[in-house]
Amino acid sequence: MTIRLTVGQAVVRFLTHQWTERDGTEQRLIPGIFGIFGHGNVAGLGQALLQVAAHDESDLPYYLARNEQAMVHASAAYAKTRNRLQTLACTASIGPGSTNMVTGAALATTNRLPVLLLPSDIFATRAASPVLQELEDPRSYDVSVNDTLKPVSRFWDRINRPEQLPSALLAAVRVLTDPAETGAVTLCLPQDVQAEAFDWPEELFERRVWHVRRPVPEPAALTRAVATIRGAQRPLIVAGGGAVYSEAAIALVELAEATGIPVADTHAGKGAIPWDHPQAVGGVGSTGTPVANRLARDADVVIGVGTRYSDFTTASRTQFANPDVTFVNLNVAPFDSAKHSAVSVVADAREGLTALTEALAPWCVDREYVTSYQQHRDAWNRDVDAAFHLGHEPRPAQTEVLGALHDLLDPRDVIVQAAGSLPGDLQLLWRASDPKSYNVEYAYSCMGYEIAGGLGTKMADPEREVFVLVGDGSYLMMAQEIATAVAEGIKLNIVLIQNHGFASIGALSDAVGSQRFGTSYRLRNPNTGLLDGANLPIDLAANAASLGADVIRTRTIEEFRVAVAKARDSARTTVVEIETDPLAPVPSSDSWWDVPVAETSALASTQAARAAYEKGKAAQRGYLVPAPHNPRNDRTNEKRDER
Structure with missing residues (x-):
């Protein structure tokens, strides 16, 4: 028996019948799909999602994202929270919509997190080539911008004919559910193929349970x-x-x-x-x-x-x-x-x-x-307590913000973070009591992950309070999913730390002798010609309010504590803003990180940094250890000596 459906309809129906199982617990592999529609997918996957919703054919809710990169981040955070047993799919239109997902795909694969990407592609028939947003590579008509997703995907395929879809779908799910192979999985769907009808075998849409293995040691x-x-x-x-x-x-x-x-x-x-x-x-x-x-x-x-x-x-x-x-x-x-x-x-x-x-x-x-x-x-725990209650003035230290959060949050509340100085302070100081209370993406360390990651985390575990920690730099890169959270009624607590620039890169710039050059948000100074004028007159809290969030502005740690408690009790997404001193002291990790310093320089600061770098570099090693002793090698060597 066969069922006549478009490729888009077949993809949607297939996804609704895929399940994972581990330790006897079964759950839907793909319980929802993020997307932004354009001319590449509105008539294919868009129509298919509308049809199943209008006719109550299956349960695959659609979530409208505001940024394609962000929706992949949210899906990765969802998978992380669900221990890689569930994830979300992401669909985008051709051209910029699809290439916007490359960074998210790299993050997912680097972190070993399953995410299913369904980027639209150019016409398989090439009937109207070059179409709007087509790259048109003169070396090969088979190349599209979606080829940029190949190196950041654990599995990649382009469906040029409907007949190719079943094997591609099964291969995609195999990789998504393999704990050793998982990462971003990409199925490119040409826009004409998405709308093409085909007679599919009924077996393709049967309920499939993918058993997630727990291999035992040899x-x-x-x-x-x-x-x-x-x-x-x-x-x-x-x-x-x-x-x-x-x-x-x-x-x-x-x-x-x-x-x-x-x-x-x-x-x-x-x-x-x-x-x-x-x-x-x-x-x-x-x-x-x-x-x-x-x-x-x-x-x-x-x-x-x-x-x-x-x-x-x-x-x-x-x-x-x-x-x-x-x-x-x-x-x-x-x-x-x-x-x-x-x-x-x-x-x-x-x-x-x-x-x-x-x-x-x-x-x-x-x-x-x-x-x-x-x-x-x-002794170290006493040092952490001191950092949490530093009493730094006139602006509080970032460590005091973490201390206030530690005092106020429930052990099951989740911290979400990714980039800047916060990951370093969090790994050094944060006290996690629960395996799911700490979601810091530090494999790809992607600025912009924070709010989107918080959205995916909350979607995956609605019973937990999610606290997104985001600096002004990351906020400016990707804050749009506040609007998605508001639209979906998904409550987030967002702590917006304003320090007028890049705190971690500023400190790193100092360490490599570059004197914090280009790491602060400043007006161009007409006297120096550099970006070292007054602070930029931007109001990020007002921006958050314009996206639909409640906003509480704070100046002191005492005000911050009151605001966090209020945000936690609220049913609405709330942004708590506080300004911190990026130069406030932080305890030392007594460790090193390899960031090359200019080997020659006219700057004394760089010369000093290079000397320190060479000292640290001298301790670097390859961790090559002697091979285990094997008596058979002795006998082999004896025979060689005899010869």
Whole structure:
């Protein structure tokens, strides 16, 4: 039996029947679709979505976004909150609408988050070529701007004929539901093909359940990992996003408690172990805590759990300084598991941690090691309390804003952030008690993710209060989804931190000897010819109000506390604005990050920065460790010597 539908109608019907299952729980893979309609998709997917809504054929709600990049960010945040078991689809028109999704696709793939992109494409028939917004590449008529999505997609296909659709749809969902392969998935849909009718087999639209695997460790790999860990004197666990996505928090705590091994975390892994747990030592790396970084420098075995080892985690490969350090990497993705010449354990994080706990028993670290790092941790917590209540004047420090939020928020409330100085302060200072209370996108660190990411987070878990932390720089790049939140009645709490420029890049500019050049929002000074005049006369709070949000302006931390409490109790999206001092002190992470400094310069500031850079660079290493001893190699060498 066949069903006659357009390609657009077939895509919509197919998506409504795809489900995921893990641990016995089934849920819709694609419970909704974001979009902005144009001439590329209004008659295809647009008509199909209207038809299913008007005839109550299926439940695939459509959400009108204001920016194509933002809707991909929102979908990625949705997938992150749902532990990669659900995501949203995104449709855009041809040309600029589709290329606007490239940055969002890169963010999703870099973060290993599933997102389905349905960009419209030029006419497959080429009957009217070149059409409006067509690139018209003279080298090949088969190229369109959607080819820019290839390198940032885990799967990419163009549907030039209806017959190609079934295999492409099945391949797309296979990748979306594979925890080791997932990321952005792109199906390009030419605008004429979207509207073309075809007789589809009924089987294409049957209910399909995609079982999300939990691979267990290979016995031999587990044996090697256990032997390595048992030989450690100063081991350290680094918990990454995989520990959260696999819902391995309990298993992680059980391993830490059974062995006494301290647990550091990455941005994606924060909350996998509660901040006040005896084995929790906070963030590791360039913006990590001094406690975790001291342990990392001395660690002889580093156990990475679901981490991709970004340069911030490794402090640009200077953090794990022990010359004899060995890595044991537990990861569902072989690519990540093999990093740093590791003892590789390819497995689901929860299953791997459980197996390690059982196999290691009754081994544990020396009590002196535990006592030492817990004493350092207790001292650090006092430093955090001081930073949270700094009393900086005349404008408060950003750390005081975080302190006020920490005092006021419920442990289940979610912090959403992505770029600027806030991620560094958050990894250093924030105290997460819940695996889903911390959504800081720091793989692609994309300015503009914040409000869109908050929207997707709230859509994925409406029972939690979501607090978006956004600086003026990121706000100016992408604030439009405030209007989407208002239109959908999705309540967000947005903390808008005004510091008149780029705080983190300003500090980085200082560090590399560039004297904060071009990092402040200033008027052009006619006397100097530079952007060093008065502050720009912009009113971001008024802008937020114009997009439909309630706005509360604050100047002091006391006013801020009152405003945050009011926003939390409100049913409407509320923006709380506060101005902070970008030069206020922040505790040191005692770490380094590789940002090259000009090798030659006429500026004394740059010369000094270059000297400091070369000193830091000298500690960089490749983490190449000796291969494990194999007796067979000895016999082979003996035979060679005999010859």
